[in-house]
Each structure stands twice: as C-alpha cells, then as structure tokens.
Amino acid sequence: MYQPEMESMPRDRLDALQLERVQALLARVYEGNPAYRRKFDEAGFDPSSLKSLKDMRRVPFTVKDDLRASYPYGFFSVPLHDIVRVHSSSGTTGQVTVVGYTAGDIDRWSDLMARTFASAGATADDIVQVTYGYGLFTGGLGAHYGSERLGALTVPVSGGNTKRQVQILKDFGVTVLACTPSYALLIAETAREMGIDPRELPVRVGVFGAEPWSESMRHQIEQELNLTAIDIYGLSEVMGPGVASECECQCGLHVFEDHFLVEIVDVDTLEPLPDGETGEVVFTTLTKEGIPVVRYRTRDISRIIPEPCSCGRTMRRIERVTGRSDDMLIIRGVNVYPSQIEQVLVGIENVAPHYQVVLTKRGSMDHVEVHVEVADDFAFDEVRELERLQKRVKAEVESALAVSIAVKLVEPKSIARSEGKAKRVVDLRADEGR
Numbered sequence: 001m002y003q004p005e006m007e008s009m010p011r012d013r014l015d016a017l018q019l020e021r022v023q024a025l026l027a028r029v030y031e032g033n034p035a036y037r038r039k040f041d042e043a044g045f046d047p048s049s050l051k052s053l054k055d056m057r058r059v060p061f062t063v064k065d066d067l068r069a070s071y072p073y074g075f076f077s078v079p080l081h082d083i084v085r086v087h088s089s090s091g092t093t094g095q096v097t098v099v100g101y102t103a104g105d106i107d108r109w110s111d112l113m114a115r116t117f118a119s120a121g122a123t124a125d126d127i128v129q130v131t132y133g134y135g136l137f138t139g140g141l142g143a144h145y146g147s148e149r150l151g152a153l154t155v156p157v158s159g160g161n162t163k164r165q166v167q168i169l170k171d172f173g174v175t176v177l178a179c180t181p182s183y184a185l186l187i188a189e190t191a192r193e194m195g196i197d198p199r200e201l202p203v204r205v206g207v208f209g210a211e212p213w214s215e216s217m218r219h220q221i222e223q224e225l226n227l228t229a230i231d232i233y234g235l236s237e238v239m240g241p242g243v244a245s246e247c248e249c250q251c252g253l254h255v256f257e258d259h260f261l262v263e264i265v266d267v268d269t270l271e272p273l274p275d276g277e278t279g280e281v282v283f284t285t286l287t288k289e290g291i292p293v294v295r296y297r298t299r300d301i302s303r304i305i306p307e308p309c310s311c312g313r314t315m316r317r318i319e320r321v322t323g324r325s326d327d328m329l330i331i332r333g334v335n336v337y338p339s340q341i342e343q344v345l346v347g348i349e350n351v352a353p354h355y356q357v358v359l360t361k362r363g364s365m366d367h368v369e370v371h372v373e374v375a376d377d378f379a380f381d382e383v384r385e386l387e388r389l390q391k392r393v394k395a396e397v398e399s400a401l402a403v404s405i406a407v408k409l410v411e412p413k414s415i416a417r418s419e420g421k422a423k424r425v426v427d428l429r430a431d432e433g434r
C-alpha cells in the first residue's frame with residue numbers, strides 16, 4: 001500500500017474522520033461559495049445541523065447542470081488566484097464543465113494516483129507508459145503525476161499514433177500501461193499487424209479506466225497482452241482518476257474514503273440505499289479546495305460491496321461501473337447498457353468486441369441496430385456463413401437483453417477506433433428529425 005496508515009485505518013476511525021471532514025466541508029462551502037449558500041438556504045438545510053453521516057440524506061444534491069450554469073469558474077470555492085490548474089470533463093452531452101485545482105489539490109491528487117498505481121501492483125521500479133490523453137482530460141496528467149509520485153519511470157506518450165505506442169512499449173521496456181481498455185485492445189491488434197506478438201511485450205500490469213468495460217473484456221485483454229488488467233475509476237467533477245481503484249484481488253474498486261464520501265441512491269426516489277443494493281453513485285469530496293462538490297450525482301450505476309477485502313484495505317469497494325443512468329438505452333421498455341452487448345460479443349467466435357449501437361427513427365419509433373465487426377480472419381464474402389453468424393449474434397444478444405434487436409455485421413476495422421473513450425452509442429435520431 002502506498003499510504004497504509006490511511007488505506008487500512010480501522011473502520012471506526014475512518015467513519016469519525018469522514019464526519020469531521022464533511023462537517024468542515026459543509027461550513028466551508030456555505031461560507032465560501034454563494035452557489036452552495038443559495039442551494040442550502042433554498043432547501044432549508046443548516047450545515048451546522050449535520051451531526052452524523054446518516055444526516056447526509058438531508059443535504060441537497062449537486063448535479064452537472066449546477067456546474068454548467070456557472071461556466072466556467074462560477075462554482076469554484078476559492079478565488080481564481082489560488083487555482084493553479086484547470087481540467088474539463090469530456091462533455092459528450094451538452095456544454096463542458098470546468099474544474100479547478102489548488103496546489104494542495106494537485107498534491108493530494110498525485111498521492112491518490114500513486115495509491116492507484118500501487119494498488120494495481122506497480123512500484124518505483126516500474127516503467128509506466130501514460131497513454132491517456134494529456135490536456136484538458138484528467139486522465140493523462142492525473143496518471144502522470146501519480147506515476148512520478150510513486151517514483152516510477154514515467155513515459156508521457158499521451159494518446160494517438162498506435163504504432164508508435166507499440167514501438168515505445170517494446171523498446172523502452174514498459175511494464176505498466178495506463179490507457180482506456182478499448183485502446184488496450186487496439187494496441188494488441190496493432191502490434192499483431194506490425195508483426196509483434198503482443199504477449200511478448202514487457203507490460204505486466206494495465207491500469208485501465210475512463211469507460212465501462214466488462215469482466216469478459218478484462219479476460220480478453222489479459223489474454224491478448226499477457227498482463228494483469230486493473231480497473232480504475234474517477235470523474236472530473238470529483239477529481240479525475242484516483243477516486244476508486246481495484247487492488248490486485250480484482251474484485252471491486254476501493255473508494256478512497258478518506259477523501260471521498262460515497263453513497264448509493266435509488267435512481268427514482270434518490271433515497272440512500274443500504275450497502276449491497278444497486279443504484280446511482282453519489283460522491284462528496286472531503287478534502288478538495290478548488291471545486292469541492294457536495295452529494296454530486298454521477299449518473300454512474302454501481303453498488304457497495306459490504307464484505308471486507310482480503311487485501312487488508314478497510315476502504316469499502318464499489319462494483320465495477322456497468323453503465324450510466326443516462327446512456328442507458330430503453331428499448332421497448334427494457335433497460336439496456338451497451339456493456340451488456342459487449343459481454344455477449346466477447347463470447348462469440350468470429351466476431352470482434354468492436355461494436356456500436358446505432359439509434360435511428362423509423363416513423364415515430366426508435367430503431368436500434370447493433371453494428372458488430374466480424375473477426376479479421378472471417379471470410380466476409382461468404383454470404384451463407386455471414387448469415388449464419390448474423391443469426392447467432394442476434395439470437396445471443398436478444399437472449400441476454402431480453403428484447404429483440406437488429407444486428408448488422410460489418411467488415412473488420414470498419415468501426416472507428418478511439419484513442420480515448422470508445423464511442424459505443426451513435427444517436428442519429430435528432431439529425432433525421434431536422
């Protein structure tokens with residue numbers, strides 16, 4: 001463990017620390033941030049009335065629109081003079097949000113990312129290739145500072161130019177790769193095209209996150225690249241990567257609870273759910289200065305795993321995030337997460353786990369078609385074989401999702417690859433309406 005005194009702190013002390021920190025936070029944002037003062041006043045919430053963590057249910061939520069409404073800097077809780085860096089969320093929907101960090105925030109973030117790398121099994125002896133994008137995205141610089149803080153040799157490649165990524169992995173003797181899971185698969189594919197066996201690359205640990213991925217995809221990446229694939233989680237509004245991370249047990253992500261208070265709430269009633277039940281993940285930042293958030297609704301779906309972990313960390317785990325409440329597709333009343341489709345595809349021979357869910361309009365009805373790439377060595381012009389495969393994919397996807405769905409097989413490599421987050425859902429409904 002990178003910070004064992006914190007990571008394995010007895011539970012009662014951790015709870016007391018959280019309460020102390022949340023009380024200080026509420027007082028601080030009420031004093032220092034007019035947006036929070038207004039929010040609390042409107043809800044009739046007096047920050048000094050919070051006496052236990054159970055009282056959190058009375059605190060108003062923060063949502064992405066709160067940050068958008070005060071774009072770019074209006075939600076910061078300190079003067080701009082004290083901010084040393086900004087990042088911004090990827091903004092797949094609507095306006096982007098800007099988040100600011102004080103020097104202290106950057107320092108704590110670096111520690112949390114060092115914790116993340118250490119919990120994945122990395123040490124100061126490792127060579128870490130950071131392939132998350134550098135720039136406004138939190139992935140690149142977040143991983144960079146954490147890797148350096150750990151004392152590892154850090155190779156700041158950023159995203160893009162996949163052949164060069166492969167060459168550097170090989171030539172520089174890289175032992176830890178940090179990128180999105182879908183990009184890890186593209187790296188393996190590209191290595192093979194270059195005549196390099198991806199299993200022979202020196203990488204032993206992958207630190208993968210920033211997008212939903214499945215257990216089957218983990219197995220595939222581990223097989224293809226001969227490494228241990230660790231899931232890491234975070235979001236810009238809360239800090240970036242370094243909010244939660246798997247340990248070497250690979251059985252859920254420890255939330256760094258000395259810095260983040262986690263709650264799971266019912267997606268409809270927004271009432272807190274007991275440990276173990278699935279709902280929306282809500283975070284309160286306990287130590288952030290630049291842009292602390294109180295009960296921030298992530299839209300991510302997960303559950304708290306109540307059992308203690310065998311690694312000795314006392315920080316509770318959340319299950320891997322399977323999707324978001326807002327990119328959840330509702331197909332004829334059935335809730336579908338794109339990652340469920342991926343789970344099915346990984347188990348079928350002759351198709352690649354590259355897919356896109358394409359939404360269009362047929363009259364007033366939504367039409368959903370899943371485009372799936374066939375494997376490289378599949379004879380795409382063999383019409384009969386293709387039909388047979390299409391039927392099989394359709395049947396398996398339908399049985400997993402419990403809804404009928406159109407499937408179109410497409411040629412290898414015809415679905416655009418992403419160097420960052422994979423784009424799994426293409427929504428053409430609005431375009432057609434114009």
Ligand code: DLL
Binds near residue numbers: 138211231234320322
């Ligand atoms: O993606 C931060 C990050 C960078 C995390 C690198 C991990 C590694 P945003 O661009 O603000 O920040 O996107 C945050 O991405 O709310 C989730 O929906 C999704 N996400 C992030 N990590 C995971 C993960 C970064 N491990 C949004 N599994 C979050 C599933 C993830 N979804």
